[in-house]
Amino acid sequence: MAVKKNNTAIKNSPKHLLGIQNLSIVEAKSILDEAKKFIELNRSSSKKLDVLRGKTQINLFFEPSTRTQSSFDLAGKRLGADVMSMNMDNSALKKGETLIDTAMTLNAMHPDLIVIRHQDSGAPNLLSQKVNCAVINAGDGRREHPTQALLDALTIINRKGKIEGLKIAICGDILHSRVARSNIYLMNMLGAEVNVIAPKTLMPKSIDRMGVKSFTDMRKGLEGTDIVMMLRLQNERMQGSFLPSKREYYEFYGLTPEKLKFAKKDALIMHPGPMNRGVEIDTKLADDINVSLVKEQVELGVAVRMACLKKYCK
């Protein structure tokens, strides 16, 4: 009888995508390379592959989401997987079932992939300990949103050709933002210089320890940047008063053509959506196809998620 050789490369590659923190640079680059191949496919008329034929993907969304959920949904379907989306707002959890019990129930249905979004930081980590399939984090609390960072990276590479050596500003509600955290890790890893800009009450403690420069003056923070990532004010996560008013916030931290002038001439704007127009970004700027990458981010999001699903599905 032939003895099966242990393939250590496969053995060591992680089973789950829980966050950029757990990702090596090699893995991140391999996902981005793979995603590039899917961009063209998604633009063609015949978009369907059968890479994941026969596989089952469950989208487990405990928080409302439009773009991320539909993006994962499409990505799975285009790869040929059977995709089931569960809106957990009105399910067993409301009846008191714990996350673990839900996980065990779903696990019994033998899925190959679970995509989870949860309001609590660390929920995907907990889930991954209890199921046999791969877990992909689609956003947990304010901790990580790895596929968003990967799609942002792909969008930047697509436009600027590289990330290494670029100067990137992340501006807005850093405290409550998982997108900011994942992007800080990933952009740092890929060799960019990262500035974070926020009012003091929305800046997390010890953020400087994460390898970024922090600014409360938006104009200074934007100086010489190639990419300006705007974040949404997360009103739903805010308890109590963090800011005097939206008007004051817009005055100091809203991205306007005037403030954008402090960035490089060819600077581009990104936003993970959904946008609060007139709160964090000037509405005309958001729609200006010469500087705004918002639509491209959504488009490439599908490609990145296809690459992730393919990589982690065993």
Add this chain to the structure above:
Amino acid sequence: MKEKIFINARIIDPSQNMDEKGSLLLNEKGKVKAIGKNVKKSDANKDAEVIDLKGNVLIPGLVDMKAFVGEPGYEYKENFRTLSQAALAGGVTSIVTMPNTKPIIDNVSMVDFIIRRGRDKANVNLFPCASITKQCEGKLMTEFGLLSGRGIIGFSDVNKTIQNTELMSRIMDYASDIGVLIMQHAEDYELSKNACINDGEVATRLGLQGISALAEKIIIERDLSLLSEYPCRYHINQISSKQSLEVIRKNKNNGKKFSVGVSINNLSLNENDIGEFKTFLKLSPPLRLEDDRLSLVQGIKDELIDVIVSDHLPEDEESKRLPFAQAATGAIGVETLLPLSLEMYHNESLPLNKIIETLTINPAKILNIKKGTLTKGSDGDICIFDLEAPWKVDADKLKSKSKNTAIENRNLQGKILMTYLNGELVYSN
């Protein structure tokens, strides 16, 4: 009962400044008859039981000022029997139990119940606390006088804080008159809302809401200001930060009288130990920076902190197997209290005497009980341990009903060999 004589012991009893090779003689009633280097085997009766300790350490049984017993209401987490077993295996012979059971111990009939139940089921000295306010709600004070009369040792809302300053001033005013002990958990609720971990780098990385050290400091400052007006017996259950310690230093140096505790967890762990969402290390007050931990150790050395507590808080696995923010707070610790404390001796942070003092005579003095000492006539509550023996913490082998230890797999040095309660052998390894 026969007389017992423990020979070849290294006796450490900080209540009488004793650290010497000698013997301990217990009389037929289990009380200390003689102690020290001058006690000879021949001082005992002929039929006395002779226990040769072969140079191991003999100390008064430990007094743990903060532990939770699940009875009534949470028997599935811990009951009197399992708590006793865990305590005795850790050399702890006296336990102050917390009142946040279900129902809460805030009235006389509950006290009668718990004392009766403890007497029937427990095998350690129990000193029950009642809550400061009815239902621990921070609104109406409990019957301090009546409850003390029924055997309540002190008053604590456990992990809750009296937020209302006016109420706190009245509590302290009233308590100062009748001489009861008020034990406060220091935490400003507005500053700690939804928070579950120290406010710092780890909170930022894990995406969790942090509790600022200010939340603790502000309440301590407030209470110590009130204490100038209303000098009651005031004790801060647990402090966790350098900032709080500095407030305490200033006030103690000014001659203000109050006492301070610290959890062994905050002395031996820091926020980095939480790793990726280890819910067993979700504690209140939270683990803070290494700098805070070091200053707490220094606080013991400088006699600003009086007692080390286990803050024994058993939680079943279900309450811990949740996302971090939702998971229950607390860890068990009564069984590992002494061995984990000895770590500070082995790594040369604290002298052995000091550690034993904070675990025996200091809490006994604050509580005003005749425990934590082996002076002539004291109860024969004794802990005997091997100072050097190494062992590894294995949650499954711990006696507590719940297994939520914060130090699973930790290598410790110092092992409890025997525990005596009123002269009777109640634990032997």
